[in-house]
Amino acid sequence: MRKGTLLVLSGPSGSGKGTLVKEYTEKHEDVFVSVSATTRNPREGERYGVNYFFLTVDEFKKKIEENGFLEYAQFCENYYGTPRESVEKKLAEGMDVILEIDVQGALQVKENCPEAVLVFTLPPSYEILRERLIGRGTESMEVIEKRLSAATEELRQAMKYDYIIVNDKIEVAAEELGAILVASKCKKENNIDFIKEF
């Protein structure tokens, strides 16, 4: 059976990654969105196991020692990591998997799984990014400034990605994400077994 595509989606916080994934998965059920672990505090309305697995620093470190993460990174003073087991299982079952993770994590994934497809999302402009972060109202001004400076750093790495999606109109961005998944499925490298069998 053909393995699923591992699609890694990054972009500054406020770039609309979450909305993009939601828009795509509402119309496509055949994709698994990995739920990460983090040591940051839950925001209002966030639920354990739905948005994140919220762990203490000790719990997180234990999971690192057990090789339980496909990748992990520190972002704005908190740990974030992708649980290995569920992702590997879904890929082996032939399902596409989306990881919504930061640049450091994405580059680790690319190193360990070169066949992963890396997609970077951006809002139409820096001003819009700033407005979105402030408008969200979930972070203090200090945290927003930190996230904006992280965004500038992340942007420097965008050229290491395979695709860029400018997230202006959400339906268009979701279509582009779907097109990338279809293109990946049709790549010759992902059909070698089929060709041999044929």
Ligand code: 5GP
């Ligand atoms: P937030 O705190 O806004 O939910 O996430 C902050 C950043 O951490 C975002 O860029 C998000 O994509 C990233 N992130 C979320 N989960 C993971 C993960 O499992 N690994 C890595 N490396 N980054 C993650």
